[in-house]
Amino acid sequence: MFSGAQISLYPMADDFVGVILGALGALDPYRDRLRIETDDISTLLVGPPEVLFPALRDLFVAAARSGKHCVLSAAISRGCPGEPDDPICRSDAFGGPVGPLGPRKEAAITAVRNAAATGQPAAAQFSLYVMGTGDHMDEIYGCIDFLKQSGVYDRSKNFCTKLRGDTGAIFSALNEAFCRFGPGAGHVTLDVTVSANSPSAV
Template structure:
């Protein structure tokens, strides 16, 4: 299954080049399992779906450690029918995606409960899009039930959900939303923005 993310990192600093280049070093442990391509707008990460959010977390935490206001914007996708399969991509395991909805909600909560803390506070907002035929609203409502009990739920907003907390549980929550909701072999997209060190946090 093709899976990947287009990500853009925005440090609000005159020293943005050094912050970005320093943060990219956090992707080194993932390079063996990813195809990484960068242009003047974004960086493409293609690889196993379970590793996408840990890689983005480490990249963002490294940038945010500068103390400067940093924003990460990403579009994440799995199972896109318009993309070729890639040898480095792997399907989502049956244990993650094939269980009944209530069981997936419970498993997602347990996974977030076990997420390691990073020491970096973040806020995030995201929208989940389970695409294709089927009962996609059931999946969305199930995801919302999970989010409200995730421990990092902040509030519902127009067109998206806001999360707030340590980067570890927040990125784990985003990952669980992406991996456990929507058809296992279907096309699922997630749009997200993550912010740290904002001078106007509310």
């Protein structure tokens, strides 16, 4: 199943190019397991979720450690029927039959609670979109219920759910939302915003 993301990193600083270039080294340990293409709006990362989410986490932490207000924005997708399959995306994280919501929520909560801390606090919000089924809201409500018990839940907002906590737990929660909700082989996307060092943060 094809999976990947279009990502953009926004350092709110005159030296945004320097902050971005300084953070890119964080992707080096993942480069042989991702296909990467950059243009003036975003960078495409094609690969399986078990590579994608740690890579995004490490990139964001590296940028946030500049001390500048930094935002990572990402459109993350799996199973889009319009995308060709790619061997680099092979993953054990999805594709099998989907069991009842209860055990999936429990597994997701456990994963987030066991996520390694990065020491970098962040705020985030995201929307989960499940396509091609008539019962997409059941999966979305199940995911929101998992988030409320995940330890990084901040609050529900219109159109999205807001998270707050250590960057490690936040990216683990995004990974779990992406892999455990929606049909195993279905078309599922996330619209993600992660923010650090905002002067407006409360």
